[in-house]
Amino acid sequence: MCSGDDQNCPQFRQHRQELLEDLDSERRNFLKSAFVTGGGAAAAWVTGNTLMSPASAQVRPGQPTYHYLPATADTVHWGYFSKLLKPQLEVDSGDYITIEALTHHANDDAERMIKGDPGAESVFAWTKEKKGVNRRGAGPIDGKLLGRGAGEGFGVHICTGPVYIRGAEPGDILEVRIIDVKPRPCANPSYPGKSFGSNAAAWWGFHYKELLTEPKPREVCTIYEIDTSGQRNWAQAVYNFRWTPQTDPFGVVHKTIDYPGVPVDHSTVKENHGILKNVRIPIRPHFGVMGVAPKEADFVDSIPPGYFGGNMDNWRVGKGATMYYPIAVAGGLFSIGDSHASQGDSELCGTAIECSLTGTFQLVLHKKNALISSLAELNYPLLETQDEWVVHGFSFANYLEELGPKAQQEIYEKSSIDLALKDAFRKMRRFLMTTKGLTEDEAISLISIAVDFGVTQVVDGNWGIHAIIKKSLFAGASV
Amino acid sequence: MCSGDDQNCPQFRQHRQELLEDLDSERRNFLKSAFVTGGGAAAAWVTGNTLMSPASAQVRPGQPTYHYLPATADTVHWGYFSKLLKPQLEVDSGDYITIEALTHHANDDAERMIKGDPGAESVFAWTKEKKGVNRRGAGPIDGKLLGRGAGEGFGVHICTGPVYIRGAEPGDILEVRIIDVKPRPCANPSYPGKSFGSNAAAWWGFHYKELLTEPKPREVCTIYEIDTSGQRNWAQAVYNFRWTPQTDPFGVVHKTIDYPGVPVDHSTVKENHGILKNVRIPIRPHFGVMGVAPKEADFVDSIPPGYFGGNMDNWRVGKGATMYYPIAVAGGLFSIGDSHASQGDSELCGTAIECSLTGTFQLVLHKKNALISSLAELNYPLLETQDEWVVHGFSFANYLEELGPKAQQEIYEKSSIDLALKDAFRKMRRFLMTTKGLTEDEAISLISIAVDFGVTQVVDGNWGIHAIIKKSLFAGASV
Numbered sequence: 001m002c003s004g005d006d007q008n009c010p011q012f013r014q015h016r017q018e019l020l021e022d023l024d025s026e027r028r029n030f031l032k033s034a035f036v037t038g039g040g041a042a043a044a045w046v047t048g049n050t051l052m053s054p055a056s057a058q059v060r061p062g063q064p065t066y067h068y069l070p071a072t073a074d075t076v077h078w079g080y081f082s083k084l085l086k087p088q089l090e091v092d093s094g095d096y097i098t099i100e101a102l103t104h105h106a107n108d109d110a111e112r113m114i115k116g117d118p119g120a121e122s123v124f125a126w127t128k129e130k131k132g133v134n135r136r137g138a139g140p141i142d143g144k145l146l147g148r149g150a151g152e153g154f155g156v157h158i159c160t161g162p163v164y165i166r167g168a169e170p171g172d173i174l175e176v177r178i179i180d181v182k183p184r185p186c187a188n189p190s191y192p193g194k195s196f197g198s199n200a201a202a203w204w205g206f207h208y209k210e211l212l213t214e215p216k217p218r219e220v221c222t223i224y225e226i227d228t229s230g231q232r233n234w235a236q237a238v239y240n241f242r243w244t245p246q247t248d249p250f251g252v253v254h255k256t257i258d259y260p261g262v263p264v265d266h267s268t269v270k271e272n273h274g275i276l277k278n279v280r281i282p283i284r285p286h287f288g289v290m291g292v293a294p295k296e297a298d299f300v301d302s303i304p305p306g307y308f309g310g311n312m313d314n315w316r317v318g319k320g321a322t323m324y325y326p327i328a329v330a331g332g333l334f335s336i337g338d339s340h341a342s343q344g345d346s347e348l349c350g351t352a353i354e355c356s357l358t359g360t361f362q363l364v365l366h367k368k369n370a371l372i373s374s375l376a377e378l379n380y381p382l383l384e385t386q387d388e389w390v391v392h393g394f395s396f397a398n399y400l401e402e403l404g405p406k407a408q409q410e411i412y413e414k415s416s417i418d419l420a421l422k423d424a425f426r427k428m429r430r431f432l433m434t435t436k437g438l439t440e441d442e443a444i445s446l447i448s449i450a451v452d453f454g455v456t457q458v459v460d461g462n463w464g465i466h467a468i469i470k471k472s473l474f475a476g477a478s479v
Numbered sequence: 480m481c482s483g484d485d486q487n488c489p490q491f492r493q494h495r496q497e498l499l500e501d502l503d504s505e506r507r508n509f510l511k512s513a514f515v516t517g518g519g520a521a522a523a524w525v526t527g528n529t530l531m532s533p534a535s536a537q538v539r540p541g542q543p544t545y546h547y548l549p550a551t552a553d554t555v556h557w558g559y560f561s562k563l564l565k566p567q568l569e570v571d572s573g574d575y576i577t578i579e580a581l582t583h584h585a586n587d588d589a590e591r592m593i594k595g596d597p598g599a600e601s602v603f604a605w606t607k608e609k610k611g612v613n614r615r616g617a618g619p620i621d622g623k624l625l626g627r628g629a630g631e632g633f634g635v636h637i638c639t640g641p642v643y644i645r646g647a648e649p650g651d652i653l654e655v656r657i658i659d660v661k662p663r664p665c666a667n668p669s670y671p672g673k674s675f676g677s678n679a680a681a682w683w684g685f686h687y688k689e690l691l692t693e694p695k696p697r698e699v700c701t702i703y704e705i706d707t708s709g710q711r712n713w714a715q716a717v718y719n720f721r722w723t724p725q726t727d728p729f730g731v732v733h734k735t736i737d738y739p740g741v742p743v744d745h746s747t748v749k750e751n752h753g754i755l756k757n758v759r760i761p762i763r764p765h766f767g768v769m770g771v772a773p774k775e776a777d778f779v780d781s782i783p784p785g786y787f788g789g790n791m792d793n794w795r796v797g798k799g800a801t802m803y804y805p806i807a808v809a810g811g812l813f814s815i816g817d818s819h820a821s822q823g824d825s826e827l828c829g830t831a832i833e834c835s836l837t838g839t840f841q842l843v844l845h846k847k848n849a850l851i852s853s854l855a856e857l858n859y860p861l862l863e864t865q866d867e868w869v870v871h872g873f874s875f876a877n878y879l880e881e882l883g884p885k886a887q888q889e890i891y892e893k894s895s896i897d898l899a900l901k902d903a904f905r906k907m908r909r910f911l912m913t914t915k916g917l918t919e920d921e922a923i924s925l926i927s928i929a930v931d932f933g934v935t936q937v938v939d940g941n942w943g944i945h946a947i948i949k950k951s952l953f954a955g956a957s958v
Contacts, residue, residue: 282929448829453933473760476757
C-alpha cells in the first residue's frame with residue numbers, strides 16, 4: 001500500500017496528506033522541549049504538489065519540499081564516505097526525500113537482483129573495458145596495493161548521496177525521520193511480486209574460524225526472497241551456494257569475497273535449493289548504513305561505524321525510527337546504503353539479508369545555537385523509536401581520531417565487544433545525566449536495573465553494543 | 480490475586496484447578512515430540528487436596544504432589560552450591576513446589592526487608608555469639624584467609640534447597656516450569672502492601688573504575704519499593720545511600736560490600752530521599768540463581784554461572800518461563816535464590832533490584848534413555864519462554880572443568896564477553912542443527928539474520944551472552 005510516497009498510487013494525494021498529518025501529530029514531547037527546529041518542518045504542507053521526476057525538486061519557500069534521489073551510477077559512492085563528495089541534492093531542513101538504496105550483494109544473483117533494473121544495471125555495469133562505478137572502497141584508486149580493484153574494497157557499501165542540508169554546520173544535529181521503507185521489486189519478469197536479498201557467510205564473519213563441517217573454511221551465500229506486496233511479513237530462503245573463485249571482467253580472480261560487486265558466474269557454483277524449508281524469517285527492513293560525512297579523513301572506509309553513524313547495522317533503524325547525528329562538515333552530507341531486509345543483533349556471519357530498499361525520510365536540522373537541551377552535546381548517533389531510546393557504543397567512539405593516522409587499518413585489529421560495552425555504558429550514563437537530569441548514582445542504578453545492552457554487530461571493524469532504555473520509565477514525570 | 484498457590488485465598492481450590500488446567504493446555508508441541516516425560520506430570524490433578532503446612536508434603540501415588548519449602552536458617556545454603564548438601568525435600572517428577580527465596584541484600588535495609596519476617600529473621604540472625612547461617616560462601620569455613628567471615632563471601636546468594644528429584648541421574652534433564660512468582664510482602668507493619676529491594680552499585684560492577692563524580696570510588700545502595708498487590712507493574716526508588724565502613728556483630732569492619740548479609744547501621748549512612756523522582760521501573764520478577772548442583776567440586780562459589788545454571792541473571796527466567804538443566808549428580812539437587820524484582824541485560828553495576836520472591840515451580844524429570852530428540856545432549860542451561868528459545872553462552876561453558884584446580888579463582892580474571900559470544904554462537908548453532916535438523920550452512924545464515932545476541936551479565940565472574948531465537952520462525956513447519 002502507498003504510504004504517501006508512491007506517485008503511481010491512484011490515491012497518492014490523499015495518502016500523502018494522511019502521512020503529513022500523522023507526522024505532525026507524532027512530533028515528540030522530547031523535541032518540543034529539546035529543540036527549536038530550524039525552518040517550519042512541522043508546518044502543515046498543503047496537498048496538490050506535483051511531484052517532479054527523480055533527482056529534481058520542487059521548491060516551495062517556507063514549506064517542506066519533496067525530493068527523489070534514485071540510485072544510479074551517478075548518484076552513488078561505493079564503499080566510502082567523503083567530505084569531498086559533490087552533493088547529489090541540496091535540501092532545506094524539514095524537506096522530505098525518497099532515496100533508493102542498492103545492496104552491494106546484488107551480483108550474488110544478478111538474475112534476481114539486477115536484471116531489468118536500469119538503476120542497478122548502471123551501478124553494477126562492468127565490462128572488460130569499464131565499470132559503471134569504478135572506485136569501490138577508500139583504498140588506492142589504482143588498486144595496486146592488493147590488486148583487487150579500484151578502492152581495493154576497503155569499504156563495500158553502495159551509498160546513495162550525499163545530500164547537502166542547507167545551513168548545516170559542524171556542531172549542529174541532523175535528525176533523520178524514517179517515514180517509510182519499501183523493498184525494491186525485482187525487475188526481472190520471471191519473478192513478479194518478489195524482492196530478493198543475499199546473505200553472505202563470509203571470511204570476516206565471527207563464525208569463520210569456528211566451522212564444524214568440511215570444507216573449511218568456506219564462504220556461503222544464501223539467497224532469500226521477500227514478498228514485495230507487503231502481504232507477508234517474513235522472508236524465506238530460496239537456495240544457497242558456496243563461493244568459488246570468481247573472475248571479474250577485468251580478469252582478477254577473487255578466491256574469497258574480497259571486492260564488492262564481483263559478478264557471480266552461476267555456472268561455477270552449485271545451487272542448493274530446498275534449504276531452510278518452512279522457516280519464516282521475520283522481516284525487519286532497515287538501513288545498515290546511514291549517516292553523515294566524517295571530518296577526519298578525505299576518504300573513509302564505509303565499514304567501521306563511528307560518531308557520524310555509517311555502518312551501524314542496527315536493525316531498529318527502520319520505518320518509524322528517528323536517528324540523530326552530530327554534523328561534522330558543512331552541509332552534513334547525508335547518505336544511506338547497506339539496506340537489509342532482516343538482521344539479528346550481532347550480524348554474526350558478516351552480513352544480513354542484503355536487499356535493495358527505498359526509504360522516505362524527513363531531514364530536520366537542529367542548529368547548535370538553538371539547541372536548548374543538553375543534547376546540544378550529542379557526539380554519537382542516537383536512535384529514537386516509538387518506545388525506546390537507543391545509544392550506540394563502539395569499541396572506539398571515534399576511531400578515526402583515537403587511533404591516529406593508521407586508524408583505518410588498526411580498527412580491524414583492535415576491536416572487542418568489551419570495549420564497546422564500556423563505550424555504550426558511558427554514553428547511556430551521559431544520556432541519563434544530561435537529558436533526564438539524573439545524578440551519576442541515579443543513572444548507574446537505573447542502568448543496571450532497566451537498561452538492556454545488546455550486541456549490535458561484531459563484523460564491522462569497529463564493533464558495536466547498543467543500550468536500550470524504554471521511554472515508559474519516564475512516563476510518570478508528566479503525570 | 481491468588482494464582483492457585485496461596486492457601487489463604489478463600490477461592491484457593493478454584494484457582495488451583497484453573498492453574499492446573501492452564502498447565503495442561505500449555506504443554507508445548509516441542510515437548511510432545513522431544514520428550515517422554517517421567518511420571519504423569521501432565522495428568523489431571525483432582526481438586527480437593529488439603530495443603531499441608533510448609534515444608535511438608537502430601538503424597539498421592541501416581542499424581543503430582545504439592546510441596547512448600549520456606550526459607551529459614553535451616554533450609555538455605557548461603558553463597559555456594561554443593562553436591563554434599565542434604566536435601567531439604569524429595570520430590571517426584573511432575574510435582575509442584577512453592578519455594579521462598581530471600582535476597583542476600585535484605586540487611587541493606589533491615590527495617591524494610593527483614594523486620595517482622597520470621598524466615599528472614601532466622602536467616603539473617605547475627606549476634607556477637609552466633610549467626611543464623613554461619614557459612615556464607617564456598618571459601619574456608621574459618622574465615623581466616625581474608626578475615627571476612629565463614630565462607631569468606633566467595634559466593635553471596637542465599638539459596639533455598641536443595642530439592643532432590645527422585646530418580647534423577649547424571650545425564651538426565653531437569654525441566655523447571657515457573658508457574659508463578661510473587662514478591663515477598665514486607666512484614667513490618669509500617670509498610671503495608673509493599674515489598675522492597677536493594678540495588679547495590681558495588682566494587683564488582685562494570686562501572687566501578689569508570690566513575691565521573693567524587694568521591695571515587697564509592698559504593699551506593701538504592702532501595703526500591705514495589706507494590707505487593709500486583710496493581711502496579713513498576714518499581715520506584717525510595718532513597719539511596721553511600722556505603723560506609725560497617726562493623727559486623729563479630730567485630731569485623733567491612734569497608735566495602737565484601738561479605739553478604741552485613742547489617743547496615745543506618746546511623747552511619749546518609750539516606751538521600753526524593754531520588755529518581757517519577758521514574759517508573761518496569762518490573763521483571765525473576766530468579767537470578769536457579770539450577771542444579773555441579774559435580775566438579777564439593778563447594779562451588781554461587782557467583783559464576785555455568786552448565787548447571789546457577790547465577791545466570793537472565794531476567795527472562797520469570798513467570799511462564801521454563802528452564803532445562805543437565806543433571807550432574809544424583810537427585811539433581813535443585814536450588815533457587817538471588818531473586819530480583821527487575822534487572823536490565825548486563826546487570827551493569829553489579830546487582831539488580833535484589834528483592835525476596837516466592838516462586839511456584841513444577842519439576843519434570845526427563846530420563847536420558849527416554850529422550851527421543853537431540854536435546855538428549857543438552858549440556859547447558861536452556862530457557863524456553865512462550866515465544867522464544869534462549870541459549871546461554873558464558874566466557875567458559877564449564878569453567879570448573881576448563882580452568883582446572885584453580886578455576887574458582889581464575890574465572891574472575893579471565894572472562895570477557897567476546898568469549899561468551901563465541902560460546903553462545905556455538906550453542907545456538909548446535910541447537911539449530913540438532914533440534915531443528917539444519918545443516919551448518921543453514922544454521923549460520925539463520926543466526927546472522929534472525930538470532931539476537933544480548934549481554935546477560937558482566938558482573939558474575941563467568942560473563943554471559945544469551946542468544947534468542949523466536950519460535951515463530953518455525954511456525955511454518957507444521958502448516
